[in-house]
Amino acid sequence: MGGFRFPVKVKNPTCYVNARVLRDNFKREMAAENEVTIQALKYIARNTALPSRARLEAQLQLTTMPNYTRMNTVKDRCVFSGHARGIIKEFRINRYQFREKALAGELPGVRKGSW
Amino acid sequence: MSAPTKARLLEVAKLQAKIFHNITPTGIPQRTGSKILQKQLKGPVVSSYYGPKEFITTKQLNARFPLYKFIDPEEEYRLEVLGSRKRRGKGAPAKKRSKADDSGKKKKK
Helix, strand or coil, X not given: CCCCCCCCCCCCCCCCCCHHHHHHHHHHHHHHHHHHHHHHHHHHHHCCCCCHHHHHHHHHHHHHCCHHHCHHHCCCCXXXXXXXXXXXXXXXXXXXXXXXXXXXXXXXXXXXXXX | CCCCCXXXXXXXXXXXXXXXXXXXXXXXXXXXXXHHHHCCCCHHHHHCCCCCCCCCCHHHHXXXXXXXXXXXXXXXXXXHHHHHHHHCCXXXXXXXXXXXXXXXXXXXX
């Protein structure tokens, strides 16, 4: 695939986009696509009832799979700013963006605490 | 103290299997990997984190409903800026038609 930044072409997200968001999006797509394969290989590799040759082969295949197919390379990023730190997971927003949006009344059900 | 013999280790394994209800023909407890198969797939959740991949654009909306005119504020702003630049003579140069009227900048030698 020429003229594309990643080894496999994926669709871009419709939220805020920068290079790091695109990279993470690509990893997410690939991890989701290869999840079943990885689980099957892991199952074969970890099952002591199976012949050791099959287990070894499965383990080798697992190690030869590209890094972007792994679930643990995925990082939650802010959908409004692309920032990777201080993410409030329930809202998928960075803490600063969360404050801005909440004060502007753009997050339903969120109110400023006062007691 | 010497290392335990193989027979003794097998005995331990057998006892372990008996206690933890993990009896196999060989007497050694097995790892079946069922833990991995029981795991729920999280692919759909992970890949949909950044929202939908396709969202209708203003251009597509206008094409689908020609009776209405939908306005994209960002596009309007862009056109406004471009217009003001052009009026001040700071717009993009005209495309050259042929080799003859090559009026663009030339590289100094």
